[in-house]
Amino acid sequence: MSTPPSLDDLLATARVVALPLATRFRGIDVREAVLFEGPAGWTEFSPFTEYGDTEASVWLEAALDFGWTDAARPHRDQVRVNATVPAVSADAVAAILARFDGCRTAKIKVAEPGQTLDDDVARVAVVRSALGPEGRIRVDANGAWNVDEAEHAIHALAGFDLEYVEQPCASIDELAELRARIAYMDIPIAADESVRKADDPLRVARAGAADILIVKAQPLGGVRRALEIVAEAGLPAVVSSALDTSVGLAMGVALAAALPTLDYDCGLGTSALFAADVCEPALVPRAGMLPAGRVSPSVERLDALAAPTERRDWWFDRLARCHALVSAGGR
Incomplete structure (x- = not known):
């Protein structure tokens, strides 16, 4: 504009x-x-x-x-999304998953300050049990681990068949080192903060520090700019939420719908984490999907x-x- x-x-x-x-x-x-x-x-x-x-x-x-x-030209009219599990106690997981109708994938927050790796393992174990062997599990550390901690944690969690690990370390150099260390485990590394909070969102791809990009429409300057970044990076992308209202989630769905290829469930079901949202009905997963299209808030x-x-x-x-x-x- x-x-x-x-x-x-x-x-x-x-x-x-x-x-x-x-x-x-x-x-x-x-x-x-x-x-x-x-x-x-x-x-x-x-x-x-x-x-x-x-x-x-x-x-x-x-x-x-x-x-x-x-809106950018869509390639699909609906987008499959994941459940998002905050860093809650293991006994609170079932109630959270129940809010995400039909979702076959769960992203689980780990490395929460004040918690331990044992807490993370317990939380992930409950999610794996709930989703069954065909469910997909990804964990997100928000850059909280150093390389040694990340390697140790991924070893502890690998038995749960991780789809990928999101932003295990804060810096691109750390991500690159960790990716090399765990290459034999065949667990992909996804970059979030190293994309959306970077002066150069493409550096993580050029450095070979990630297998997957997490892209969010608002932090990257909009749908069109995010599409350009994904195209230039040449890596598969997962579109995620910045804890948006249903209006902002519709922006994220527009981005996901416009990607030429979309191999992963997207983190856009987060309205399910709200007690109330601005649209009626809210843009929450139905049978694990969100529809593409604009929404309007209720007065x-x-x-x-x-x-x-x-x-x-x-x-x-x-x-x-x-x-x-x-x-x-x-x-």
Whole structure:
């Protein structure tokens, strides 16, 4: 988009919402987001609160791309998605999986601060038992392990037939070393933070540090930019959520639907982690699938989930700063 819409255009329809999580996830109990309506439909701006304005402005570019341009040409009209299991105790796993109707794949959070590898093994064991031998299991450490810790943990978890391990270490050099060390185990390494939070999202592919890319529409600047990154990287991709509302998830589904090939279930079923969402019905998995297509929030849901005034003002101030960066080409 050469000229972004004005800030007044955005604020004219902007609504700030606060969605309660059914289970604590990513260290938060409430997910905040700004939704606004463009000529092409509703869109979302929801960078995590700790991100600075420069990083957050990339998320705004994604929101503007989705709300002010036509969707990329889809190759499929629905997308298969995975269940997402937070770092809960083993006895809480069944209730979480029950929220993900028909999902054959589960991504399990591991390496949670304050927990042990034994906790991770117990959680993964319950998921494997629930999904059966044909179910697919992937684990996500969010870069929390060093190389030695990652190698040890993957050995401990390998018996559960892992589909891949997502971001086991923080740096690209560590990922490359770990990938070489565990090559004989034939367990792929997927890169998430090394793509979405990198100045050069293609470096991880050039370094031979990953087998799979995790791509998220908002952090990468939108559907079109994410498609370009996947094409240039030449690696299979998994489209995932940034804990978006149903509106943001529709952006992610648009990206997944537009990929020429899609070999893995996508991490876009995360509305199932919310106690309430902005659409009625919410964009949650049905028979393990999400439909491609735009969604619109319910007026009643927007009102019921409206953020407190001080949080609304905080987000509007942030939106104004990021809009200035995007308008000036300064991000």
